[in-house]
Amino acid sequence: IGAYLLNPDSRRFNLDDLALKYLGYRTQTFEELMEKNRIGDDFSKISPMEAAHYSIEDADVALRLYKVLSNKLYETGLDRVMQEIEMKLIPVLADLELNGVFVDTDKLKELSRDYQEKLDSLLKELFELTGERFNPNSPSQVSRVLFERLKLTPPKKTKQGAFSTSADVLESLANEHPVAEKLLEYRKYQKLKSTYLDTLPRLVNPVTGRIHASFHQTGTGTGRLSSSNPNVQNLPIKDDAGKEIRRCIVPQKKGWKIVSADYSQIELRVLAHCSGDEQLIEAFKHEEDIHSLTASRLYGISQDSVTDEMRKVGKMVNFAIIYGISPFGLAKRLKISSKIAENMISNYFSAYPGVRKYIHETIEKAREKGYVTTLFGRRREIPHFRTRNKTRIQEGERIAVNTPIQGTAADIMKIAMIKVDELVKEAGLKGFAILQVHDELVFEVPETEVDKICDILRKGMTEGLDLKVPLKIDISIADYWA
Helix, strand or coil: CHHHHHCCCCCCCCHHHHHHHHHCCCCCCHHHHHHHHCCCCCHHHCCHHHHHHHHHHHHHHHHHHHHHHHHHHHHCCCHHHHHHHHHHHHHHHHHHHHHCECECHHHHHHHHHHHHHHHHHHHHHHHHHHCCCCCCCCHHHHHHHHHHHCCCCCCCECCCCCECCCHHHHHHHCCCCHHHHHHHHHHHHHHHHHHHHCCHHHHECCCCCCECCEEECCCCCCCCCEEECCCHHHCCCCCHHHHHHHCCECCCCCCEEEEEEEECCHHHHHHHHHHCCHHHHHHHHCCCCHHHHHHHHHHCCCHHHCCHHHHHHHHHHHHHHHCCCCHHHHHHHHCCCHHHHHHHHHHHHHHCHHHHHHHHHHHHHHHHHCEEECCCCCEEECHHHHCCCHHHHHHHHHHHHHHHHHHHHHHHHHHHHHHHHHHHHHHCCCCEEEEEECCEEEEEEEHHHHHHHHHHHHHHHHCCCCCCCCCCEEEEEECCCC
């Protein structure tokens, strides 16, 4: 974890790699030891002396690395993040993994059958629309049907010399032919079926009857947690298909509930705090609809006149700014001209001048220092500015703007998880955490403890941080993960 904090964009944190990088020492790897003795992978056949040397080397290297990394963490000011956030989070995540989640496998199987019927129906529609049978899972066959048979506008060729059939390409073709939209729909249902509906039942532990995902502290550049087996972070949240799968996560015991607490617009609140923009701060203090407010500024109308469609645009622009989107990128996403997108971004910055200033100053500081930090001191190096490559520099600018916002939000969630865990244990409650996904914390709770857990979640997730805007959570209580 210490090595990760020093270089969060690396994904090589095993002992052998770290020894070589920080100590200039080449360890004997497990593979080398096995190959040397020609005994496959059965460690029990290694002589006691060789096994002792191998183990002692690991212990020695670990201690030497601890000393080197501790000094580096102190020198870079990352020691507080290490001790106060990441180290305290380890037992919380260990409990989260051990607790696991209970899934209604019968419901999953039923959904899988429904999705298969949907896929069969979509496949039939695809054949009718194109006038021939083809495999929608084959990029080459899809490319041939779209660009040779149907003569749709071809995109630029990939490095391999073929036409891409990616989601972006299909979205751009949606206005030309209905087959593009049907292909996107087919892919969505197939991915959900194979990744979740058919896979989750196989991941159920035969002893506990629950699925125990792995949560990783070293998997993202911003400090957010990642997960695997299954990757719960990739489960679609907003659409109906994702909600159907979430409903399969239920309490294991009768008389229990699933309680989830989701931060409301945490990244925008962090942006308001970091930028000090008065308009944003006041909007959050008075609990205004921030997306409606932004839409009214983009279109130059009163909030009362903002339609649902306009609000969606306002929401998209709000989050696009955090991710450093370009006018071209926004135009593509909203399916509008680059000129209109440019005007929208200009109107946004006119409405929130503090944000414009913050973004400009953040990028300049990143160029000067070569890194950015979160509110709590988490640090991310940005080597992109040491090149003359325009595309790479633009990527660096996006990272410089996004990391302090998303990273601070990640830190807030981690601090909240630690606080909530302490409060639940102090209260001696039976309820326990089962998931952390994006800005959401999910608990499995006896009905008799629901009110107490809700109070703890409000206290642990929204209090104790000195921010210019209030933090807010939305709590859901149901018989499934709602």
